[in-house]
Amino acid sequence: MEIDSEINLHRKQASYISQDEKFVMKEVYRGQQYSQIYFARLHLMRTLLYSLLPNWKPHLPVTTILGLEEAKECTIVGTLYKHMKLKPSILDEYSKTRSAVPLVKPRNFVHADDYLVLEDESGRIKLAGSVLSPSVYVTGNIVALHGKETDEGEFVVLDVLEPGLSPQIELPLKSREDKYVVFVSGLHVGSSSANPLLFQLLVDHITGHLGDEKEQNLASQIVHVVVAGNSVELPRGLLNGQNLAPKDQARLSSPIKELDIMLTQIAAGVPLDVMPGVDDPANASLPQQPLNRCLFPGSSVYNMFRSCTNPHSFDLDEMRYSEANDKLEYLERTLRWRHLAPTAPNTLECYPFTDRDPFLMESCPHVYFVGNQDKYGSRLVKGSEGQMVRLICIPKFCETGVAVVLNMRTLECHTLSFGTQF
Missing domain, CATH: 3.60.21.50 (Purple Acid Phosphatase; chain A, domain 2)
Incomplete structure (x- = not known):
């Protein structure tokens, strides 16, 4: 062998x-609000998107939401907010305790009536058009939008620029x-x-x-x-705030x-x-x-x-x-x-x-x-x-x-x- x-x-x-x-x-302090993390995100990502605009829509003026002019095409950069009809709210949770009829919980929070809003430091505006789908984007996205304001106070989106993959x-x-x-x-x-x-x-x-x-x-x-x-x-049932026995x-x-x-x-x-x-x-x-x-x-x-x-x-x-x-x-x-x-x-x-x-x-x-x-x-x-x-x-x-x-x-x-x- x-x-x-x-x-x-x-x-x-x-x-x-x-x-x-x-x-x-390194330090944990919860006295501050969440607006500052949104501001930091917008500041950094807007600088990036501004650097991409000359190769995207160089012929369009860049403005803020407050500076929009009706029917004039332009480019704006801001943070998307997704208004969701089915999104849970603390007020809804409070109302459930007062209601005798149980509320049905949806499998997800997407609804046909959802819509997007763009905001920057100067204000916010509701977005319209078929280019930007509410089902694709989420609250917190930073994007550049090409479009124009309507007489109804909405911004019709004609094109969108995302940051794209990092270097x-x-x-x-x-x-x-x-x-x-x-x-x-x-x-x-x-x-x-x-x-x-x-x-x-x-x-x-x-x-x-x-x-x-x-x-x-x-x-x-x-x-x-x-x-x-x-x-x-x-x-998890053992974690009720009481002292645990050796067996538990x-x-x-x-x-x-x-x-x-x-x-x-x-x-x-x-x-x-x-x-x-x-x-x-x-x-x-x-x-x-x-x-x-x-x-x-x-x-x-x-x-x-x-x-x-x-x-x-x-x-x-x-x-x-x-x-x-x-x-x-x-x-x-x-x-x-x-x-x-x-x-x-x-x-x-x-x-x-x-x-x-x-x-x-x-x-x-x-x-x-x-x-x-x-x-x-x-x-x-x-x-x-x-x-x-x-x-x-x-x-x-x-x-x-x-x-x-x-x-x-x-x-x-x-x-x-x-x-x-x-």
């Missing part, structure tokens, strides 16, 4: 630079060999639907303890792992301990980023701050373990990755709008920044991903100046058993599917 000689595989390495500094909250550095030479990044999301450790064996199979694959020689060779090319939110599911404390901490055991196996051999999600023990408003390292006593002892913010941005071998929250079509729109969360703070909770808007995209990423989706999706987006961005929707692992693998050299991605049924 012949015995194959042992083959030693060495894991490939990649340089890592975190870009999360702008999302980290992008070329794909670095370091990415001329196959290196892989694994994305997984929605582990929901501790939930009734979570299968610990599925997660263990993923961990064994990443660490090279699963499969034949070919599979192990591929595993050795995995240079980074990103856990993109909703990693645990805690028994154990139930509350058990999912986190189980997650830490799994993550420790990964962090021992592969650089690992852990992001918070809406179901994780983190602050609810954007940007979510890193999960406290004390939650991970096992994995946090390794210097390759990183607890990160949400949104999360980083450079890997000089390739830029960033994260946001929605599906492929909306991901592409936010790229062209140059904003990670344009509806914050209108419909998404966020911290009321006073001097900046950290969700603006100053540079275009090479990879733009979102976690906790119902199914896997991917698309390659190309910009007018040669930008190339890989969009990825990462499915919920506890429901699908699917993780996503990205090739840093080609920007191609595929799925890893795990199952426990024969």
Whole structure:
């Protein structure tokens, strides 16, 4: 019987630079209003759009909303506000407590009667025409509009200019060999639907303890792992403000301990980023701050373990990755709008920044991903100046058993599917 000689595989390495500094909250003060973050967003994006106007509509005068003249074509720049008939209101919530008839909750808040308004520091005006569809745009978009004011006081939009994709550095030479990044999301450790064996199979694959020689060779090319939110599911019913009995404390901490055991196996051999999600023990408003390292006593002892913010941005071998929250079509729109969360703070909770808007995209990423989706999706987006961005929707692992693998050299991605049924 012949015995194959042992083959030693060495894991490939990649340089890592975190870009999360702008999302980290150094001081928390909630005395300010949200108008300042809108002002900062408008100021920065208007400067950008003004620089694009000479190549778009150089023959048209640029004015403010207050300076509009009836029937005269011009260009205006401002912030879109979407008036939504079905949008929840705190007054509606109050009226529900006084009503004996329960109100029907819609599946979404889009209605045929929705319309858009543009506003700047001088005023606001209702938009008309078929060019600007209320179903496409959201509150918080900064755009330039070509049109004219009617005698009814509306602005008929004839054309629209979006900021477009941000400038992008070329794909670095370091990415001329196959290196892989694994994305997984929605582990929901501790939930009734979570299968610990599925997660263990993923961990064994990443660490090279699963499969034949070919599979192990591929595993050795995995240079980074990103856990993109909703990693645990805690028994929320225990969090009622009362002191917890030892038994309840154990139930509350058990999912986190189980997650830490799994993550420790990964962090021992592969650089690992852990992001918070809406179901994780983190602050609810954007940007979510890193999960406290004390939650991970096992994995946090390794210097390759990183607890990160949400949104999360980083450079890997000089390739830029960033994260946001929605599906492929909306991901592409936010790229062209140059904003990670344009509806914050209108419909998404966020911290009321006073001097900046950290969700603006100053540079275009090479990879733009979102976690906790119902199914896997991917698309390659190309910009007018040669930008190339890989969009990825990462499915919920506890429901699908699917993780996503990205090739840093080609920007191609595929799925890893795990199952426990024969």
